[in-house]
Amino acid sequence: MRAEPFAEPELTRNAFLGGRIALWQPREGYRAGIDPVVLAASVPAKAGQSVLELGCGAGPALACLGARVPGLALAGLELQPGYAALARRNLADNGLTGEILDGDVADPPAALRQRSFHHVMANPPYFRAGARSTAEDDGRELALAGPVPLSDWVALAARRLRPGGTMTVIQRAERLPELLAALSGPLGALELLPLAPREGRAPRLVLARGRKGGRADFRFHAPMVIHRGATHLADGDDHTEVFRTVLWEGGALKFPA
DSSP: OOOOOGGGGGEEEEEEEGGGGEEEESSOOOOOOSSHHHHHOOOOOOOEEEEEEOTTSSHHHHHHHHHHHHHHHHEESSSOOHHHHHHHHHHHTTOOEEEEEOBTTTBHHHHHHTTTTEEEEEEEOETTTSSSSSSSSHHHHHHHHSOOOOOHHHHHHHHEEEEEEEEEEEEGGGGGGHHHHHHTTOEEEEEEEEESTTTOOOSEEEEEETTOOOOSEEEEEEOOOSSSSOOSSSSSSOOOHHHHHHHHOOOOOOOOO
């Protein structure tokens, strides 16, 4: 648990979205990769709507979404106060406004229980607590593996969504059965979009979406491929056109119609 704010020597500032935003991140601890960028790109938010991120960390997904869709009311819930403080700084330094609340998905603060949102997004820990070798940094370990089941993440999102609102989740493919079981109770109109690292490779990540009150049939989309070619042959950008647009230009990642 990272309780205290990060000191300046503990931080680096890194460019995202081709330099459209810059984020402060800990040198040692949880550092954002492409996953929160992809998550933010997949949220179907429109200007004037409200978005809540559960487990927002240092705010990379919120910042990326705010840069792509101006005029959103952004909010985040983060368990570790040190990361929550960093998320507030990252939003402010990128000219974005939002409210970051300290609290646990399993026991959300009263201020959050009184609000509702058009969209909720989440990048829950990819591993169950105790299911793998632990990271040396406590803050990073808590971001990677946690005791709160996926069903609690989905239940909180469903309670905070407005009727017709969506929850979008990114998760490892291995946890797909647990994720679908959690989503299928409180949400409907479920959609699954697998993300394959390369053509012919099994998906490692999945994007899943559900809608509050949705009644449409379940949709299992064909995988989207992140990198060109069957193998990595040379240094440099080998992202497919879709993911180059998402990662470097701040474009949207739309589920197939």
